[in-house]
Amino acid sequence: MTTRSPFEALLAPERTVRGVRTVPDEPRGTILFVHDLGADLDEFGQIPEVLSRHGFDVVCIDLPGHGLSDGEEPEPGSLRRDVMGVLGELAGAGRPLGLFVSGAMANLSTTIGRPDGVVAHVVVNPVVDESILAQGTRAQATRMVLHGDGENLVGTPVQKFFQMQLGEKMLVHNPVMKRGTVGVVEEHALLVHVQTFFKRYLK
Numbered sequence: 001m002t003t004r005s006p007f008e009a010l011l012a013p014e015r016t017v018r019g020v021r022t023v024p025d026e027p028r029g030t031i032l033f034v035h036d037l038g039a040d041l042d043e044f045g046q047i048p049e050v051l052s053r054h055g056f057d058v059v060c061i062d063l064p065g066h067g068l069s070d071g072e073e074p075e076p077g078s079l080r081r082d083v084m085g086v087l088g089e090l091a092g093a094g095r096p097l098g099l100f101v102s103g104a105m106a107n108l109s110t111t112i113g114r115p116d117g118v119v120a121h122v123v124v125n126p127v128v129d130e131s132i133l134a135q136g137t138r139a140q141a142t143r144m145v146l147h148g149d150g151e152n153l154v155g156t157p158v159q160k161f162f163q164m165q166l167g168e169k170m171l172v173h174n175p176v177m178k179r180g181t182v183g184v185v186e187e188h189a190l191l192v193h194v195q196t197f198f199k200r201y202l203k
Contacts, residue, residue, distance in 0.1 A: 002022050002023060002024045002025075002049070002052045002053060003022070003023055004020060004021070004022045004049075005020070005021055005022075005023075006018065006019075006020060006021070007019045007020055007021040007059055007060075007061065009061070009085060009086045009089050011064075011081075011082055011085040011086075015064060016069065017061050017062065017063070017064060017069045017082060017085075017086055018061070018062055018069045019041055019059060019060045019061035019062055019069075020041065020048075020059075020060050021057070021058065021059045021060075022048055022049060022052035022057075022058045023052070023057045023058075024052055024053070024055050024056070024057070026055065027055060027056060027057035027095060028055045028056060028095070028199075028202065028203065029056055029057065029095050029096040029097070029098060029198065029202035029203065030056070030057040030058075030059065030090050030093060030095045030096070030097050030098070031048075031051060031056050031057070031058050031059070031097075031098040031099070031100055031198060031202070032059050032061070032083075032086060032087060032090060032097065032098070032099055032100070033047075033048055033058065033059065033060040033061070033100045033101075034061060034063070034083055034099065034100070034101045034105050034108070035060075035061075035062070035063065035102065035105065036101075036102045036103030036104055036105055036127075037063075037103065037104045037105065039102075039103075040062050041060040041061060041062050043102065043180070043181050044060060044100070044181050045181065045182055045184075045185050046185050047100070047181065047184055047185060047191070047194070048060050050185075050191060050195070051194070051195065051198065054195050054198075054199065055199075056098075056198060056202070057093070057095065059086070059090060061086055063079070063082065064078075064082060079105070079108060079132060079135070080108055080111060080112070080132075080135040080136055083108055083112070084112070084116065087112070087116065087117070087118060091117050096117075096119055096120075096202050096203060097116075097117050097118045097119065097202075098118065098119065098120040098121065098122075098198055098201075098202045099112065099118050099120075099121045099122070100121070100122045100124075100194075101121070101122075101123055101124070102123070102124035102125060102126075102180065102181050103124070103125060103126070103127050103180075104127045104129045104132060105132075106123045106124070106125075106126030106127065106161060107126070107127075107128065107129050107132035107133045107161075108132060108135070109121045109123050109126075109141070109143065110133060110138050110139070110161070110164055110165060111133065111135055111136030111137065111138065111139055112136070112139055112141070113138075113139025113140045113141035113166070113167065114139065114140045114141055114167070115139055115140070116139065118141060119141060119142060119201060119202065120141065120142050120143075120197065120198060120201035120202045121141050121142070121143040121144070122143075122144050122146065122194055122197060122198070123143055123144070123145045123146070123161070124145075124146045124147070124177065124180065124181050124184070125146070125147050125148065125149075125158070125177060125180060126145060126147070126157060126158060126161035126162075127157050127161075128157045128160050128161050128164075133164075138164065138165070138166045139166065140166045140167040141165075141166075141167050142167055142168045142169070142201045143165050143167065143168075143169045143170070144169070144170050144171075144172060144193070144194075144197045145158065145161065145162055145165075145169065145170070145171050145172065146172050146174070146177050146183075146184065146190060146193075146194075147171070147172070147173055147177055148173070148174060148175055148176065148177030148178035148179070148183065149173070150173070150175075151173055158171075172190070172193055174187055174189075174190055176190070177190070
């Protein structure tokens with residue numbers, strides 16, 4: 001059985017990040033979902049609920065200036081600080097941490113990893129943004145990159161992103177991913193990939 005409840009993290013005065021949290025009776029790990037810039041937590045559809053039914057504590061946040069959260073559209077320089085603030089609160093539970101990100105926010109996946117206690121990442125359709133990447137050095141983690149760019153990756157943002165990653169990494173192509181994160185739910189095989197990945201590495 002899982003329980004869904006509101007989630008809040010006070011990052012600074014008048015700067016509260018809000019979202020939803022779905023916790024099973026005996027969670028095996030915690031996964032933070034961070035949406036793409038210009039989107040909100042609804043981007044992920046039913047993926048969080050599915051992962052929670054498989055035993056994960058799942059937290060989906062709206063970045064400042066998006067959806068339920070306070071503040072203005074974040075500056076690139078504040079994005080990592082905000083996400084790390086939320087991860088810091090989640091780390092208190094003592095469970096291993098995972099990250100699920102998409103689009104431009106995939107760049108933060110490059111700078112967050114094992115040194116921060118975040119061991120496993122799922123990245124959807126990464127878009128390389130040098131201003132976000134400049135916020136931190138590359139960090140080791142195990143990453144699975146889902147994309148719909150096609151099998152010829154020469155010169156694509158996905159290729160550039162994938163080559164930059166440190167640690168074990170895998171690349172999964174499926175044409176349905178051109179539609180974004182919704183493709184994970186539409187294609188059962190992709191959803192199984194995500195479940196299996198987190199079960200294997202988030203322990």
